[in-house]
Amino acid sequence: MDSATEALRARRLAEVAELRLAIQWAVVQGEPRDDRDPMVTPGGDGTPSVREHAIPELAMARETHPATTRALIADGLDLVHRLPRTWAVVASGECEPWVARKVATLSRALLADQVALVDRAVARAIAGHAPSTVLEIARAKVIEADPETHRAERERSRHERYVRLSRADEFGYRHVIARTTAGDAAWIDAMVDRVADILALTHGHDHNRDELRSLALGWLARPADLFKLLIEHTTTSDGEQPAWAPDHLADTVDKLCALPAHKLARLRGRGRLFVHITDEALRTRTGVARIEGVGPIDVQQLHEVLGHADVTVTPVLDLQLRRRVDAYEHPETVKDHVWIQTGGDCFPYTPRTATRDGVDYDHAVPYDDTGPPGQTGPHNSGPLRRSHHRAKTHGGLTTRVVGPGRHLWRTPHGQAFLVDHTGTTRLSSSQAAAMADAIEDGVELYFTESWAYEQA
Known part of the structure; x- marks a missing residue:
């Protein structure tokens, strides 16, 4: 038990050191x-500024x-400049640093002379109360x-509406999260219940109620199919048009029936989906x-994603081709090649959650208007989110494409990293130099454990 207490304190102090x-x-x-x-000011009012392009290098370290x-x-x-009393408790190891950091985030919008009220209250409570209690006190203050x-802020939040999708879980399912008015929410809920x-x-009795409601929500994305379903299951006792239907419903039904199938499909909109799958699968x-x-899913789940959509299949790119152009702009075929080859944002330690259309296609070696032909292509390009693109351009970072989907990064203070299909790997300066020199001669360099041991 003493060891458990010591480990707790050591962990807290390690976080303080960070x-x-x-x-x-x-x-x-x-x-x-x-x-x-x-310069940027990450903290609240009264905190000093920091060089924006210095942040990514510390992140790499x-x-x-x-x-x-x-x-x-x-x-x-x-904590240091706005919440000094709370910081004193944190620095002593007597409380959880993450709770103090949460308080700093909650109070960041306050001016420097206002935040003292929060600091005094939290400093008294943070060492002895549960985190939820401390955060409740912070919010009140x-x-x-x-x-x-x-x-x-409360008034502004009234106008903050959204419909968002969560990340896919390990089985390929996602949450639909929406913020809407109570009235619209009630009508959506009622429609989901009706379809369920x-x-x-x-569907028989082998589906529970929640599963049926989930299936029903998918029907809302297919208005033509949904309309037909509702019409077929909503009639009066004599089979005529339902009594609740508005006068113009008959005209609407006639117009829908007159539409050809390809126009009915347009009622549900169009989307673009990138699916990576082998021919064998x-x-x-x-x-x-x-x-x-979405992420990885079982092949048999593809029909759940594609549903009843009309699918246009684009041909598979041959990644062995040496696609190069003389222009600064990346053609769509080059973008497709770079994206498929790299598989996501190629910045070190970045999650591969970016989408093809959500990145810039950056020249690893900056494009030179007076330089040689063929500077734009997979051999000199990497997808980067806009913030990472700016950090690379203005922060003194350098990168080279050292093989298909392999990107070598070096920082102003001598750090080096390789980003490839395995993730991000830290390299020694000698490894980075050898890799950069090799690619100049058209050679892709791969390191083994024995090479690293000999260099050490």
């Missing part, structure tokens, strides 16, 4: 190098995404410190397919 390092990095990188070096490291810097600066902003009642008649209907934005 916060201190992030704060110190912000101090070291607190002045711009020139007038084109942007920490083996995290830049957004994660930026949040660490912001929380550390807030944030409201008390700035009630007008809270009221404005109809499906219960056709497609032929045998066994194996795994990968859908961009």
Whole structure:
């Protein structure tokens, strides 16, 4: 039990040490190098600024995404400069650092002279109360410190509507999450219930109610099919048009019946889906397919994703071709080649959740208007989210394509990383230099454990 307590304290102090390092990095990188070096203020009012392009390099050293490291810097600066009483408790190892970081995030919108109220209350509670209690106190004090902003935020939230999709789980299913008015929510719920009642008649009793409601939600995306289903199962006792139907319903039904099939299909809209699958899996209907934005699914689940859609299949690209163009812009075929070859954002330690249309296609070696032909192609291109593209362009980072889907990154302070299908691997400076030199001669270099041992 003593060991458990010691381990707890050691873990807390290790997290404090991480916060201190992030704060110190912000101090070291607190002045711009020139007038084109942007400064950002990750923390709240009263905290110092930091060079924007210095954040990704620290993120690489920490083996995290830049957004994660930026949040660490912001929380550390807030604790030191805005929540000093709370920081004193955190630094002593007497509380959970993550709770203090959450308080820093909750209070970030407050001005420097307002946040003291939160600091005093949280510092008294954070070492002895449960995290949920501490966060409840923090939220109450944030409201008390700035009630007008809270009221404005509450009013703004009334207009914040959305429909979002979660990431796919390991079985290929996703959550649909929406924020809408209570009235619309009630009508949607009623329609889902109505369709589920109809499906219960056709699907037998081997489907539970929640499963039927889930299937019913999918019908809402097929208005023509849904309309037909409802009409077929909503009639009066004599089989005529339902009594609740508006006068123009008959005309609407006639118009729908007159539409050809391809126009009816347009009622449900169009989408673009990238499915990666082998010819063997497609032929045998066994194996795994990968859908961009969804993830890996069983091949037999493809019909659940594609549904009743009309599918246009694009030909498979031959990645052995040496596609190169002389223009700065990437043609669509080159983008497809680079995307399929790389499989996602090629920035170090970045999750492969980006989509093909959500990235920039960056020249690893900057394009030179007076340079040789064929500078644009998979040999010199990598997909990057816009923020990562900016960090590479302005932050002193360099990258080279050192093989199909292999990207070598080097930072101003000598760090080196290889991003490929296995993820991100840290390299020594000698490995990075050897790899860069080899590609100049058209040679792809792969390292073995024995090579690394000999170099050591």
